[in-house]
Amino acid sequence: MTGSKRTLLIVEDDDGLRTQMKWALADYEVLTAGDRDSALRLFDKEQPPVLVLDLGLPPDPNGVGEGLALLETVLKRQPLTKVVVASGNEERTSALTAVGLGAYDFHPKPVDPDTLRLIVQRAFYLYDLERENAQIVGERSSPLAGIITASPKLFQNCRMVERVAGANVAVLITGESGTGKEMFARGVHDCSPRAGKAFVAINSAAIPENLLESELFGHEKGSFTGAVKQTIGKVEQAHQGTLFLDEIGDMPLNLQVKLLRFLQTRSIERVGGRKPIEVNVRVVSATNRDLAAMIKDGSFREDLFYRLNEVAIHIPPLRERPGDAVLLTKYFLARYAKEFARPIKGLSGDALAAVTNHPWPGNVREVENRVKRAVLMADGRMISSLDLDLATDGDAPAPLTLRQARDQAEFVAVSRALSLADNNISSAAQMLEVSRPTLYGLMRVLNVKNRELE
């Protein structure tokens, strides 16, 4: 590369067109190739961010197969690459097919130098922006395996988990249903010295009250009708590992007493058993209920609450984590497209807006379920708001005017930048390449709230 010129690869088998394009793009370090194999070799070696591609290449210069195959390989190897496809009037349909496969844009043939320069310039700009975002997201990927977030509060939670994991303290995780409480509980276990031992979960809400005691503490043979053999309870199964008490707010009062006794003595008695058995477990519990209110109305024991709540972690709902819905949608989309081998490339603009506007009452579980279904059901390569079964804007029609479309796009960009920048106005403004006063103005006009600063 010479000086600060940026590298660009032109794949075109026609010498005349190649020369015209080289001339139009003299501001770039231009590499050229005339067929798929030499183009791929150059691409792998030089990694150009932008490609200008003619679809008709030898050995099939009149078809589009070679060009489309090259496009797919390039995007598989370097998904952020921007590929601009050449298109004559009669090749419109193939150019649109290429865009459907992930090409960035097409430029008209014969070459119009000004248009080509503009498209290439925008392609580089978008590439830089996406790479920067990918880096930021990468740097901010959670220290706890599998937790995807851009929320400063969730990052604090992750750091807290890492700090307390080593000490054998009881952790109580609160948050609405589907926010990721079980994931965090597993995080506590995985970061602790008990990681190699059992992680045993028991859900108080899912087990009938009369069976819960035996589920928790086990029973001896013949201790009640149907107790045909000795059974080890969940607490004992978790010996030396972690016991996860899910939906602890649903535990009946009589069992709360027994659980408290276990936490005080660190020993259990199986139902129908006579001797106490010592058990060494780390206890993590979770609930979506308001335990303070339950203590007040007498349905949860205060002494048990203090035993369970040595460290408290609250997971905010998705609607209070700007940017996370989009991040998680993209994450699940990539994951399920791969798992179900579906050729889905991304989200359409209306889907992005719908995801940003939806309140997500079912939190991350709702995102996962909607995306999973959309990946299975979608006809096209891009997931639409319809595939996600989401209204674009509270059942309002999709934006019609350019102004509305622009406002919507700006709303998404501003919310995302604020979220990635931890709501730091200066960094978000820098990311968006606008001044701070402009960003404040945009936030006012678009009604974007800097929620975590409020």
Ligand SMILES: Nc1ncnc2c1ncn2[C@@H]1O[C@H](COP(=O)(O)OP(=O)(O)OP(=O)(O)O)[C@@H](O)[C@H]1O
């Ligand atoms: N930040 C996240 N990144 C990736 N996946 C997540 C995240 N949070 C939750 N999930 C996924 O969402 C689903 C629901 O999460 P989880 O079961 O941990 O929620 P929960 O709060 O325990 O729900 P409930 O209260 O209903 O038991 C799971 O499949 C989990 O893997």
